[in-house]
Every structure is written in structure tokens, then in C-alpha cells.
Amino acid sequence: MARDHSHPLVELTLARFREFVREPGALFWTFGFPVLLAVGLGIAFRARPPDPARVALVGRTDADARMERILQGADRVEVTRMDEEEARASLRSGKVDMVIVPVLEDGRMSVTYRYDAARPQGRAARLEADMVVQSALGRTDVADVSEETVSEQGGRYIDFLIPGLIGLNVMGSSMWGIGYSVVLSRRRKLLKRLAATPMSRSHYMFSYLFSRLVFLIAEVAALVAFGWLVFGVRVHGSWVWLILVSLAGAASFTGLALLVASRSESTEVASGVMNAVMLPMWLLSGSFFSYERFPDFLHPVIRLLPLTAFNDALRAIINDGASIWSTWTQVAVLAFWALVGYLLAVKLFKWQ
């Protein structure tokens, strides 16, 4: 009898795929949410001309009138007169970057700059204002200077952000998509029912990987296309490398998700565990800001996290145009997590 029969792996993968696309909420969180996040962050950190240095002028003598005239003539300084009290408060709350207190003694101007040296704006204001003041009072430049300002593509915050968002999204959708589905199937006794069939248990695991890979292409493509169309973020490296690195990333997060979901019967507990696994990576793995900001001795540990490896590899390919060969350490880290995840998950997996 010619039976309507297809391969179990195909059927299982199709089932995963269908379950996902028939859940509108899941679609939004996978595709809509990261795009909204990119819009929000892109607007907040959009490229714009540098702010002028905001300076408060304090004093009751002739000096401040003269100083005000000097500073008002400069385009990179914005000056406001304040009394002592107001100036202090404004400096503390960041409304002004520096307070200037000029004193005229025997025809000689002496100036006090009050600013927070830990804040870059404070230091910049000091340099800008001092330059204006000194040259207005007669200092002459000794070298000829010409300025050339650039805003290099690939070096903006949004260029840094888009690969980070791809990384976060692939991690999040793999963990939630798989973890939740597995735990729910266990609670509904579907896993037990499947365990009573001759279904190969590794087919079941692989069906998650394969369905993930299909979505992965769509997820990555959506964010890359969005970044390119809206913010002009270009992929400098090869698409093939981008896809291959993304596959490695998805494989490692799928392994991790199967491991996290291998025992739990309660979706609440599983959610907690997934958050506990993902939160450190949200923070440490350099999605929103570079992990270089953490102390040096932490870097080797941070680089072993799958999301760090994934983000680094994505940035190398998207921003720096690197080939996959130069990201082999990251790919190795991803492969390691994929392997550990699968092997442990297969061993620990609870079917009933």
C-alpha cells in the first residue's frame, strides 16, 4: 500500500514551524519587538552636531560683563548668567557643564573654572571656554590649524547596536521559543505520549533546531534590512559568512534552550531559569554597550559566553567586513555551547 508517509524529522519540524506561525504573539516578539527596540535606540542615539559647551557665568564686578561679551562671541560656547546658588545647582544637575567666576584685579583678569573632571562634557567645556578667553585676552596661536571632521559609517552607535540586537534576538527567540514549547508539551503530557511511540528522540530535539534555523534567516534578514533601510547600516562582510555565523549562534542557543527546558514541568520555573541564564548575557555580552567597560580580568570569562561570541562575530562580519575564518574563536565557542547543550539535554531530558 502506498502510504502517505513522510520522514518524521520533516513532520516534527513542520509541526514546530506551524505552531510558531499560528501564534501571532510569538511572531510579534520575534520580529516586531527588536525592530521597535532598534527604532527607539536609533532615535535616542542618532547622529547630530556636537552640543556647545554650556557655561554659567557668576560675578558682580565689571569682570563678568566683559567676560560675557567675550564668551557670547564664540559659537561653541553657550553662556548664561547666574547667581552663585543657581550656578551650583545647575552644575550639580548637569544643566551646565562648567561655572566661570572671573575677577578683575589691577586690570588683570583672573578666572576660576569650576567643573566635574570626571565628566567629559566638563573637560570639553573647560578647553573650549579657556581657548576663547585666552585668545580674546591676547594669546596668539603659534601653529596653523585646519580642521577636518568625519562621521564614519560603521563607527556610529547604531552600527554597533544592530548586530547586538540581532544577537539578543536570536538568543531570546531561541530560548523562549524552544524552552516554553518543550515545557508546555511536558506539562500537557504530549512528551509522554510521544515517548510511547517509536519516534526517535533525537529527531524531536533536532526538529527544534531545524525550525529555529528557518526563523533565524527571517529574523536576521528583518533586522539587517531594517538597519540598512532606516539607518544606513551596511553589511560590510559577506552574506554567506553572516548566515553561517548566525546558524552557529542559533545552534548554540537551541542547545542551551533544550538544556534549560530538559527537566522542568512548570512554565513559571522554566521562565525563571531562562531569565537567570539570559540576564547576565544581556548585561555582559556587549549588546548595548561594549564589554570593554568591564574590568580587564573579566574579559576572558565574558568572551566565553555564547552571546558575546555571537555579537563579536556578527560585528566583525557586519561592521568590519571580516571573513568567517577570522572569527573562528567565536565560532568555536558557539559550537562548544551547542554541543554541551545537546549532549546534556539528551542525557537529562525528562519525557514523563
Next chain:
Amino acid sequence: MWSLGATGPMEPRTTSTNLTQDVMALSCSGIVKRFGDVVAVDGLDMVALRGECLGLLGPNGAGKTTTVEILEGLMMPDRGEVEILGMRWGQGRDQELRTRIGVALQETQLADKLTVREIVRMFSSFYPRGREVNEVIELLGLTQKAGAAVDRLSGGQRQRLALACALVGDPDLLFLDEPTTGLDPQARLRIWEVVERFREKGGTVVLTTHYMEEAARLCDRVAIIDLGRLVAEGSPHQLVDSLGAQQMVELRADPPLDDAALAVLPGVGRVSKSDDMYRLAISGIGEALPALIAELDRRGSRVVSLTTREPTMEDVFVHMTGKGLREG
């Protein structure tokens, strides 16, 4: 060797251990399963012959589901032997064994968003041989609903879908755990018909139920289970006959009488009492009834209600365990 537990009420008996595979679909002996301090199955022995329908009858918590899941290979017993179709679980032939059994668990929520056809196709793909997907859907009367998602099905339709998944691998042995619990009579009847058609083709069925009608209609042999033990076993007829009663009398009286006074009356067998109702197994209704009325008179007790009816398996169960099938 297998025998009924020595603690059981039936005579211990033995049969040959080498019953050929052609005869025996399933046997288990001395299976014990504990969950912490709770003994779910306490030394159970059973056989099911090929082509037979064996029913496990018992109240909730009797250990039926645990027993069935041990037989299905979903759980390993703490002690005891299980042999299914001449094979044993955990000896390297599990996959082969799984291709030959069909399973419907007590409660499985199949994926909500998949359609009937998609789910049956998926289950079909697990089996190297098996039946045509559409044919099984047709058999279960789900053709109209083949394209409907699970969350659009009624309880009876979901149960039929579960049965379709159990049958699509064309099993030799079918395990059904409370296949009709919670269904209306019509939905129940449809499931019974499908089980009967499976048996007509020579299939063996093991089913658990706490409905006597179900056991009486479908089962060749019934094993009554309580507290993880086999309490009685036999065909529905044999079991009812074992009561030695032609009739059952159910009596309420005010003020109540004591059991001993009723049991000594002529023609009255065992007496049991639940709440304020007596159940009397009557061997001779002609002599028992007048004697009963006379005894009530003599003690100044008034009859609140008195009914007579045919004895059922529930009575067997009540007599063996002192409680009703629906009681926990």
C-alpha cells in the same frame, strides 16, 4: 510463573510460564511501584491473551494508570516482570516494541494549533508501517474536522483524535487509559464502536475504566483493582455470578438495623452498607423478601425505600472492597 498475590481474595493459581507468544499478548507478574511512601501498585499479576480485551476496573487512585504506564514502557516498575508481545522493556528492543503498540493516555493535550490531519500525519511518520492517514481519520469519524485545529474540537472529538494517533501505527496491542471519561453517551458509543472494530481485526486491547457499562460492553475479562492490588478477575459474567446472587436489594430503613441481623436472614448473602443504604445480595428472592419485611416489623423499623435489581460488577467491587467505584 505467575500467580495472583497471596494476599488477594482469589485462590492462588499457576499456569505454565511458556505460554507461546501466539497466545499471550501481555503478562506481568509481581509488579510493584512506589512513589515516595505511596505504594501505587502492590504486587500485580495479569495476563491478556491475543485478541482479548482486558479491562482494568477500579476507582480513582487504584493504580490503574500506573499499571498501564508500566505496561506501555513509560515507567519502570520497582519490582516485577513485564512481557509484552514476547518482549521486555529495557532489553534493546524498545523501539520495535513501540512500533507494535498503540497508546491513548488518560489526558494528553495535543498541540492546540495543529490540525487533526497534521497531527495524525505526524504520528503516522513515526511508524515504519501503518495505516493511511485519511483512512484512520475516516474511521474515527473526523473527516469533517480534518482541517480543524485541536482547540476547535469538542471533548469527544479530541478523544477520537487521541485514538486515531493510537491506531495510525496499525498496532497489535492497544492501551486505552479511561478512553471515555467525561464524554456524553453518544461520544462514548462512537469510541466503543471503534474499539470493537479494532478487535474484529484481531487486535488486543487493554483498557482502564471506572465505568461498569464500558467494562461490560467491551471487555472479555475484567481485573478489578483496588489500592494497587488485584481484587478479583474474570469475565463480566463470571464476576457477577461469583456474588452468588440472583438479585440485589437496596434498602433504607428508619431506624437503621445492624448488618448482622440482616445477614442471618434466609436467602440473604453478603450485606454491605454505604451511608444509610444497605445492599443485600439475595440468592432466593422468594424467601428473603418476606423474611426481611418480617424482621423490619419485629424491630419496629420503617422502610424508607426498597429496590431490587440485577447484580452488576459494581456490586462485585463493593463486596470485595467495601466501597463504590466512584469513590476515591
